[in-house]
Structure formats: C-alpha cells, structure tokens
Amino acid sequence: MRALLVDRSAPAGLRLGEAPDPSPAAHQALVRVSAISLNFGEVRHGLENAPDGAVPGWDAAGVVIQAAADGSGPAVGTKVVTLGIDGAWAELRAVATDLIGVVSDDADLGAISTVPVAGTSALRALHRIGPILGKRVLITGATGGVGRYAVQLARLGGARVIASTGDPDAHGPSLRALGAHEVIAGPSALGEPVDGVVDMVGGSQLVDAYVRLAERGTLVAVGHATDQGEAFPYGAFFGDQGRHDRTVTTFFLLACHDLGPDLTRLANLVAAGELDPQIAWRGGWDKAAEAVDALLERRLHGKAVLELT
Structure with a gap:
C-alpha cells in the first residue's frame, strides 16, 4: 500500500x-x-x-x-x-x-x-468539567483544532463561553461566530471567575487560569502548546481562601474508554452542519x-x- x-x-x-x-x-x-x-x-x-x-x-x-x-x-x-x-x-x-x-x-x-482527536478531546474534556449548563467555561488556545470544537460544544451545552487567543482582534469574529460569548487575550483578562477551563496552552496560562477558577471549578489540561512547565505561586493550593475544592486534571484521549459512540455522535453533528x-x-x-x-x-x-x- x-x-x-x-x-x-x-x-x-x-x-x-x-x-x-x-x-x-x-x-x-x-x-x-x-x-x-x-x-x-x-x-x-x-x-x-x-x-x-x-x-x-x-x-x-x-x-x-x-x-x-x-x-x-x-x-x-x-x-x-x-x-x-x-x-x-x-x-x-x-x-x-x-x-x-x-x-x-x-x-x-x-x-x-x-473529528477524532480534536472533536473527541474537546467533548471528553468538557465532560470532565461536569454539567456546564449556565456555567462559565474558558477555552484557552481557542483558535486551534481542539479549541474550535470546544467552543462550539460548550455553547451547545449551554455554557457561557469565553475564548482565549493571542490576538482577539484578528480571531474574535470567527470565534464569536462559533459560539464564544467573549474573546479575551488570556486568562489574566478574565473579569470574573470561571467554573471550568479547557486548557490547550500550558505554562503560565494554565497557572493564570487555575487561579481564576471559581469554587469547585475544574481545569482540564489537554494541550501543552508552550512546551513550558508550570510554576504555581505559594498559596495557590490553599483551601481557605474562599475558592476551595478547585481541581486540575490531566488528560490523555486514548486512556478514555468506549470512544466509538462519541466518534459517531460528533461525526453526525459535522455531517448535519451542526458542528463546523x-x-x-x-x-x-x-x-x-x-x-x-x-x-x-x-x-x-x-x-x-x-x-x-
């Protein structure tokens, strides 16, 4: 062949x-x-x-x-x-x-x-956050393949979607067209805490996003585009600062089980024009x-x- x-x-x-x-x-x-x-x-x-x-x-x-x-x-x-x-x-x-x-x-x-890596990673990462109806969800690295699927799926799930990109002026219109309610230049630009984060960037952006998680919020570390490590400030994991039970979880798609049904569902949404x-x-x-x-x-x-x- x-x-x-x-x-x-x-x-x-x-x-x-x-x-x-x-x-x-x-x-x-x-x-x-x-x-x-x-x-x-x-x-x-x-x-x-x-x-x-x-x-x-x-x-x-x-x-x-x-x-x-x-x-x-x-x-x-x-x-x-x-x-x-x-x-x-x-x-x-x-x-x-x-x-x-x-x-x-x-x-x-x-x-x-x-669909396979980009769509299914976005879907499973959002599942890790939990029910997102009415929640504030941040997608970092939103202009990439996973990020663009995550914006659409989070909007379909009823979330208030905040998309983060290095150039909001250039990419804001396309991300809003996909369903983002807000487009910002990074987690540090968040006005209010978020209930969940799908992070595609890693490094300092992951740290900034974690710091801005609301109580019982979850950050899912999916991508590592910066190739940089994460250094959390002293006190970031204290549980007595008004935002306890915050979670950071790692992610590996092929460690997930029974992906066939997710692939079918997402493929059907793309075929029907409901996902771009x-x-x-x-x-x-x-x-x-x-x-x-x-x-x-x-x-x-x-x-x-x-x-x-």
Missing part, C-alpha cells in the same frame, strides 16, 4: 512510499482511507519521536473493506471515522472497533476526518509537507485535511 512514511531526509520529515499492508487482529476492522487530518501534537512531537519508515497518524476517515473477525464493529461498505496512536497516514488502516465511529453515506469524509470542522487547509496527500510546515509555523488556525488521491 502507499503511505506517508517518516523520512528525516525529506521535506517536513515525510515521503510518499510503499509500506506493507496491515494485518488486522480479531478485534480490528480494515479500512480503506479516503482522508486524514493533521494535529499539531503529532507533527510537532510524533514525527520527531517516530523511527524512519514508520507510518504515523491519529485521524482517518474511510470505508470498511474487511469487518472485524470477532463480529464487533461495522460491516463491510460502512463509511467510518477512526482513531489510533499511529497508522492513519496510509491507504489501509487496521483499527480497533472501539475506536471507530459510523458515518452517514452522504458525509464529506474530509470534514469527518477532523473549521478546515483551514485542504489538499492532496502529496502536499503533506506544505501542511505540516504551515501547522508548525502556526500559520493555520483550524484543521488541515489531506485527501488520498
């Missing part, structure tokens, strides 16, 4: 080449991939840590060509969206059936390919290096989609 292979001598560390066809385990379906979406984390860290010749990739959408031998998962011919730790950037993907979502026949698989995948770049997989460079240089605000041709 053709695949995008890690090759550090090639532009962006990738080249189109040949790889062995995957051999599905009993609990895996074999999917012919139509489209993949790229995530900043996988191009920033995944490619850096993968050996030459590996087939990377987390997100892919396509059609089942071989059902799982154990009888689980969708039948042959079903359009699906898939998630995994690697193997997405290829013509064929063997994927566990609990990491497969079913897609309507008329769905745009390019748009659907944006916010595709900022779309092209053939022969242009992968261009998309990777744009992501790494922070020139894309949204998702990059590669279509297999």
Whole structure:
C-alpha cells in the first residue's frame, strides 16, 4: 500500500512510499482511507519521536473493506471515522472497533476526518468539567483544532463561553461566530471567575487560569502548546481562601474508554452542519509537507485535511 512514511531526509520529515499492508487482529476492522487530518501534537512531537519508515497518524476517515473477525464493529461498505496512536497516514488502516465511529453515506469524509482527536478531546474534556449548563467555561488556545470544537460544544451545552487567543482582534469574529460569548487575550483578562477551563496552552496560562477558577471549578489540561512547565505561586493550593475544592486534571484521549459512540455522535453533528470542522487547509496527500510546515509555523488556525488521491 502507499503511505506517508517518516523520512528525516525529506521535506517536513515525510515521503510518499510503499509500506506493507496491515494485518488486522480479531478485534480490528480494515479500512480503506479516503482522508486524514493533521494535529499539531503529532507533527510537532510524533514525527520527531517516530523511527524512519514508520507510518504515523491519529485521524482517518474511510470505508470498511474487511469487518472485524470477532463480529464487533461495522460491516463491510460502512463509511467510518477512526482513531489510533499511529497508522492513519496510509491507504489501509487496521483499527480497533472501539475506536471507530459510523458515518452517514452522504458525509464529506474530509470534514469527518477532523473529528477524532480534536472533536473527541474537546467533548471528553468538557465532560470532565461536569454539567456546564449556565456555567462559565474558558477555552484557552481557542483558535486551534481542539479549541474550535470546544467552543462550539460548550455553547451547545449551554455554557457561557469565553475564548482565549493571542490576538482577539484578528480571531474574535470567527470565534464569536462559533459560539464564544467573549474573546479575551488570556486568562489574566478574565473579569470574573470561571467554573471550568479547557486548557490547550500550558505554562503560565494554565497557572493564570487555575487561579481564576471559581469554587469547585475544574481545569482540564489537554494541550501543552508552550512546551513550558508550570510554576504555581505559594498559596495557590490553599483551601481557605474562599475558592476551595478547585481541581486540575490531566488528560490523555486514548486512556478514555468506549470512544466509538462519541466518534459517531460528533461525526453526525459535522455531517448535519451542526458542528463546523473549521478546515483551514485542504489538499492532496502529496502536499503533506506544505501542511505540516504551515501547522508548525502556526500559520493555520483550524484543521488541515489531506485527501488520498
């Protein structure tokens, strides 16, 4: 099969080449991939840590060509969206059936390919905060793929949504169009405490956001775009300062269970036009290096989609 292979001598560390066809385990379906979406984390860290010749990739959408031998998962011919730790950037993907979502026949698989990491991370992070109807929820790094899904899902959940971005003047209109009630330049600009935070940035922004949590508020640390550590001031964790029971929780998507139903629900919302995948770049997989460079240089605000041709 053709695949995008890690090759550090090639532009962006990738080249189109040949790889062995995957051999599905009993609990895996074999999917012919139509489209993949790229995530900043996988191009920033995944490619850096993968050996030459590996087939990377987390997100892919396509059609089942071989059902799982154990009888689980969708039948042959079903359009699906898939998630995994690697193997997405290829013509064929063997994927566990609990990491497969079913897609309507008329769905745009390019748009659907944006769902797995970005959409499901946003959804599960909001679940960690708890019921959000009427609550104030801050999304940091709101212009990224996860952030844009989180803004939309928080608004659909009835929250008062505050989106944080480094350039509110430039990105404010698009974030408000997605459902943000307020757009600010960082947690330090908050006027009132918030009940929950989905943090995509880390570093000092995470610390600032935690300090501004209301009583019994929860911060979910999803992304770490700054590549910086967090230094909390003395007293930040005192419980007698009027805002006790505040929580910081870490997050790893593939440690979550039973993701298939979430993938299906989100894919259906995208297909129905109720969620906007916010595709900022779309092209053939022969242009992968261009998309990777744009992501790494922070020139894309949204998702990059590669279509297999």
